[in-house]
Amino acid sequence: VRQDPSFFKENGQDGLRDGCRVPLPWSGTEAPYGFGDGGSWLPQPAQWAGLSVEAQTGDPASTLELYRAALRIRRERADLGAGDAVEWLAAPAGVLAFRRGDFVCTVNTTAEAVRLTPPGTALLASAAPADPADPAVLGADTAVWWQV
Structure with missing residues (x-):
């Protein structure tokens, strides 16, 4: 299933591109989840439909909204957690x-x-x-x- 162009160009040599890096799901209920008409170089799992940006937007229990909230707090409180010592x-x-x-x-x-x-x-x-x-x-x- 590996369709990475660099993988084929180098006759299957590893160490060039990350062979498990699948595009993030953006929208829709089936692959390629808004990535483009041609799909991606690696297959996107069917269970990703609920993990798309579209599906998680507005869901307070989603990872996307957790990250958005964290980024909002970071912007509002640039001094929070300031310092070198942990x-x-x-x-x-x-x-x-x-x-x-x-x-x-x-x-x-x-x-x-x-x-x-x-x-x-x-x-x-x-x-x-x-x-x-x-x-x-x-x-x-x-x-x-x-x-x-």
Whole structure:
């Protein structure tokens, strides 16, 4: 299925272009998902229909909207997280926590919700709160970015 022009030009030699780099899905419900009439050099999986920019726009639980929110916060708060030093913080097992300036990031890498002491005001989360009434509960497989 590899249709990378550089791959064929060099008789199948690896190390030229990334052979797994498939174009992002932009729109539509089937390949090539708005990439163009000719398709792409690698096949796009059928399950990508729900991952297109068109499908994720406006969905608050989508990766696209998470990135848009993060970029918006970064533009509005250029000073957030300023500084060279990164300080690793104590955290429950399975949780990574670090601080840079007035910014803290906590990442729960476990499959269970974890209780922690909120280090500040939550700015952004990769998933809905495990317990909306209790910000001290970090959901499974969730990252939260805080302002302190």
